[in-house]
Amino acid sequence: MRLYNSLTRSKTDFVPQDPEHVTMYVCGPTVYSFAHIGNARPAVVFDVLARLLRHDYPKLTYARNITDIDDKINAAAAKAGVEIGEIARTYTQAYYDDLEALGVQPPDVTPHVTEHVDDIISMIEQLIAADHAYAAEGHVLFNVPSYPDYGKLSNRDRREMIAGARVEVAPYKQDPADFVLWKPSSDDQPGWDSPWGRGRPGWHIECSAMAKAHLGETIDIHGGGSDLQFPHHENEIAQSTCAHGGATYARYWLHNGLLNLDGQKMAKSVGNVLRIRDVLQQVPGEVARYVLLSAHYRQPLDWSDEVLTQARTTLDRIYRALEQLKDVEAAQAGAPDAVLQSLRDDLNTPQVFAEVSELVRAANKAGSDAERAAVKGSILATGALLGLFQADPAGWFAGETGDDEATEIDALVAQRQQARADKDFAAADRIRDELAARNIIIEDAAGGVRWRRG
RNA sequence: GGCUAGGUGGCAGAGUGGUGAUGCAACGGAUUGCAAAUCCGUACUACGUCGGUUCGAUUCCGGCCCUAGCCUCCA
Numbered sequence: 001m002r003l004y005n006s007l008t009r010s011k012t013d014f015v016p017q018d019p020e021h022v023t024m025y026v027c028g029p030t031v032y033s034f035a036h037i038g039n040a041r042p043a044v045v046f047d048v049l050a051r052l053l054r055h056d057y058p059k060l061t062y063a064r065n066i067t068d069i070d071d072k073i074n075a076a077a078a079k080a081g082v083e084i085g086e087i088a089r090t091y092t093q094a095y096y097d098d099l100e101a102l103g104v105q106p107p108d109v110t111p112h113v114t115e116h117v118d119d120i121i122s123m124i125e126q127l128i129a130a131d132h133a134y135a136a137e138g139h140v141l142f143n144v145p146s147y148p149d150y151g152k153l154s155n156r157d158r159r160e161m162i163a164g165a166r167v168e169v170a171p172y173k174q175d176p177a178d179f180v181l182w183k184p185s186s187d188d189q190p191g192w193d194s195p196w197g198r199g200r201p202g203w204h205i206e207c208s209a210m211a212k213a214h215l216g217e218t219i220d221i222h223g224g225g226s227d228l229q230f231p232h233h234e235n236e237i238a239q240s241t242c243a244h245g246g247a248t249y250a251r252y253w254l255h256n257g258l259l260n261l262d263g264q265k266m267a268k269s270v271g272n273v274l275r276i277r278d279v280l281q282q283v284p285g286e287v288a289r290y291v292l293l294s295a296h297y298r299q300p301l302d303w304s305d306e307v308l309t310q311a312r313t314t315l316d317r318i319y320r321a322l323e324q325l326k327d328v329e330a331a332q333a334g335a336p337d338a339v340l341q342s343l344r345d346d347l348n349t350p351q352v353f354a355e356v357s358e359l360v361r362a363a364n365k366a367g368s369d370a371e372r373a374a375v376k377g378s379i380l381a382t383g384a385l386l387g388l389f390q391a392d393p394a395g396w397f398a399g400e401t402g403d404d405e406a407t408e409i410d411a412l413v414a415q416r417q418q419a420r421a422d423k424d425f426a427a428a429d430r431i432r433d434e435l436a437a438r439n440i441i442i443e444d445a446a447g448g449v450r451w452r453r454g
Numbered sequence: 455g456g457c458u459a460g461g462u463g464g465c466a467g468a469g470u471g472g473u474g475a476u477g478c479a480a481c482g483g484a485u486u487g488c489a490a491a492u493c494c495g496u497a498c499u500a501c502g503u504c505g506g507u508u509c510g511a512u513u514c515c516g517g518c519c520c521u522a523g524c525c526u527c528c529a
Contacts, residue, residue: 006458029529030527030528036529038529039528039529041529070527154524155457155458156456156457157456224529225529226458226459226524227529228528228529229458230457231524232528255529257459257522258522258523258529263521264522265523268527269526269528270528294466294467294477296467296468299459299460299467300522300523306465306478307466309478310466310477310478313478317477317491320492324492342468348468348469350467350468350469350476351468351475353468354476361492361493364491365492420487423487425487425488428488432488432489441491442489442490443489443492444486444489450491
């Protein structure tokens, strides 16, 4: 498997430190509001990577955190007049629900910051003991000059950053680039007792502490959005490396490209957010998932109604082929080599979709039962790696149709079939028009009639 | 201003130093009671721009233009 490592800015062979046990950590959300579709991209992309790693290696431990201590959560709670925990719980559950709808398998571990405050405190103590951090006015700060490699991941020169003059200068900082590991809480703010008084962790330390707690000092793969490369991941590297006596923190850094809406990145801070649940009102989760995988994960992805429509059309075509094969038992052959090779080439999902379309054509042309069984097995096995194509085809085409309505439609379709058998095409077309008016499209396939939502 | 990605046919989107993926849309044909679907085929003179290297560049190198991201919270 080859992966593009942001740290070396090159595609390299992936060699796990322990081939018997691969470890991966992905930055999860801060739960202060509903997740938007851009937040879904890393979840979906790294879900596919996790599936591939499980396919290729005997064991994977995949951790994706929930950041449930954050000043934005505090602000949301204050605004809503509820406890912090309630905000965190509400949006954590919403995140789980949204991802489930997108076919994302739960990671092996979902660490919460609130459960790791002790780990955070002890890591900060280690950093202070090693002279990489210092306490000042109730804060604890990481001393950036103490780590000469700082800036390596984001290819940034410290002096130039300071020249940018956008770093916050605070009187208690020894160096303008120093960042907060721990900060004091006022009485009305959530806080935890610590050697430096009652306070709460800064933004970056939680990932370092949780990765260590669940995956050890050196992890194989660390993923997240490209906007986290600096400062978040840079700071994680500094903290973890310095706390662990120089041990490598993450061996492969993977960053997904951002999602654009109207040519601009989608972000809560920009205000052009499209929530996952808004998208799910519009299309099935699988359509959204297909769109998220339709561009290479490192490329920017423009979200629009057009790409949703195209994804739906493509999935219709795939499910149509599977529907034709519904009476064929799929061969247990696994995904085709071409598919595996494409996925192992830095997760080239667009290439995989090209291969899927070849499979679909082969399915539509297949003459023998053996061929049909083989190609069905290939499509389903490919889909299992992508988290797609696993739905029941009839259910896919019925969409949101209720059982009662489906029964009624089935009856009308049967009537039309009888009319056609009687060569009463006027009656048959009348029924078809009637259904068309309800946005139901009839397809007279070789093996029988099929109907779908238009 | 610094750093990092990109700029591919009507749209989406891979990829490659020399036989121009794939899907959608378009067009023609087969099939069909008619449609839809499916299959076959065609086309769009596709690779931001100007130079360089090369027998040959969309693919390598350099300049320029443009876009997005990061440099501050952000997936």
